[in-house]
Amino acid sequence: MSLDIAQLTKTLEDEKKVFISFKKFDKNENAAVFHILSWALAQNDLLFLQHIVLTLLKEVINNGIKANFKRIYFEENSIDINNEKEYAKAMESFKTSVIQKKKEYDEKAQNFNYVVEISTQIIPNDGIVFSVYNNSKITKEEIARVKERINAAVKANSIIEVLGDMTDDIEGAGLGLILNLMLLKSSGIGIKNFQIKAEKEGTRVNIKVPLSIHKPDTISKIEKRIIAEIDDVPTFSDSIQKIINLCDSPDSSISAIATEIGKDPSLSSNILKLANSAALATASRSDTIPMAAAKIGIKGIKEMTIAVAARRVLSEKYKEIRGFWDHSNLCAIYAKKIANETGMKKMQDTIYLAGLLHDIGKLVLYSIEPSTVNALENAVVDKNRTDSALFEEITMGISHTDIGARLSEKWNFSDLLTECIRNHHFPQRSSEKFRKATCIIHLADSFLNIEEKNSNYVYIDYSARKLLNLDTEEKLHALHEKIKPTE
16 A cells, blocks of 8 residues: 555644554655655755665664564574574574565565554754664664674774774674764764664664754865865866757757867767767768768767767876776666667667766766775775765765766756766666666666676665566576677
C-alpha cells in the first residue's frame, strides 16, 4: 500500500511530529522518507544538508531492517544470538544470505513481528530529530562494537585514520557506521547528536540536526580553497564560445559553423576524425570540414566542441592523472551503448558526452589535495565497500562530483550534463527528468570500476538497476558482457 506523502507532510506541519512504520524499505518508504526530511529541512533553512541526512537515515534504516533479518535468520536456524561463539560463526553465513536473498527476507519479514519505525520531530528553536526504532533488542556485544566505533570516530582527525585502524568487521556494517559518524562530524551536525540506545523491547537511533550548523574549521578551509580554485578555472575561449552559440542559434547554417571550426586546428581534427569513424561510416569519406560538419550535424558538433574545449582547459591548467582520460573515454563509450540498450537512443550522443566529462572534478581535487585524494582512493580500494565521492565529502567538505557540477555550471553546460556529473555516484538524488540518464552514467562508471577491481555488482545503486530494468545480477552481468569491447 502506498504511503500518502501529502498527508504525512501535513501531519508533520500541524503536529510537528510524524511516524512511518514498515517491515521492508522499498520505493514507497524511500520516497516518503526523502520528502518528509526534505520538507523538515527546508522549513528551517537546512536544505543544504539534504543529501547528508538522507545518507545517514538510509544507512540507519537499512541497519535496522538487517537487524530484524538477523533475528529471523537466527530464530529459523535455532542459533543463540547471545552466545558469542555461535554468533560470530553464524554471522558469516548470514551476511551471504542477506546479500543473495534480500527479496526472500523481505517476504519472510511480513510473517514476523519485527518492524522498523521512523519518526521526524521538529523542536522549535532547537532542531530536527530523526529517530529510527526497530523492535529487536541489541545485544551487549553489538552495543560494545558500536561504542568502539563511536570512540574511534570521536578521536579521529580524518576518515583515513579510522579506515586504517578498523579491523573488526564481523557485522559487515562497521564502515557504514563510521561513515555516518564522520559525516556528522564534517557536516557540522556533530557526533554528540548521534545516539544509539537499547530500550526494553528494541533499539533506537536518534539523529538530531541543530538549527545552527558550523563546519569544523579545517574542513571549511579546504572547501573554501577548492571553491576559490574553481572560480580561477578559465572559461572557454571566445572562438569556442562562438561555435557553441552558433550551434544554439536556430538561424545558423552548417556552412557558417564549419567556417568557425576551420579556424581551430585541434577541433577541426577531432571533427574530421569523428565524421570518418566507424560510428558514422558511409560510402564516401569526409575530407573537408563542411562535409564532416554536415555528416555530424549541429548537435554532434556542439557536443564535440564542448568535449574538446573542456579537455583543453583542464589539460592546460592541471597535471594529467594517470589513466584519467582512458577511464573517461571508455565510460563515454559504455554509456552510449547502455543508452542504446535501455531505450535512450535519441539521447546517446549527449549521454556519451556526460560519460566523457563525469569525473572532471577529480582534476581540480587532485591539484588541491593530492595526498588526501590518493589516500582516500587507496582506502576505498582496500575496503571495497563504498565510493570515493562520500569519502571526499566527509574529509574535505566537497566531492569531485560537486566540483565537476560547479565547473559544468560555470561553462554553461546543459542541465542534463550538470546533473549527470553531480549525481553519477548517487543517481537517486537526480531530478526525475534526468534520472535515467544519470543512472546510465552511474552504471557505465560502475562497470568500469568492477573491471578495475574497485567494486562489484552488489554496490551498483538499486534504484538505478530497477529504473533500467536490471534488477538481477544476471541481467547486469549479461549487459556488461554485451557492451565490453571485443579484443
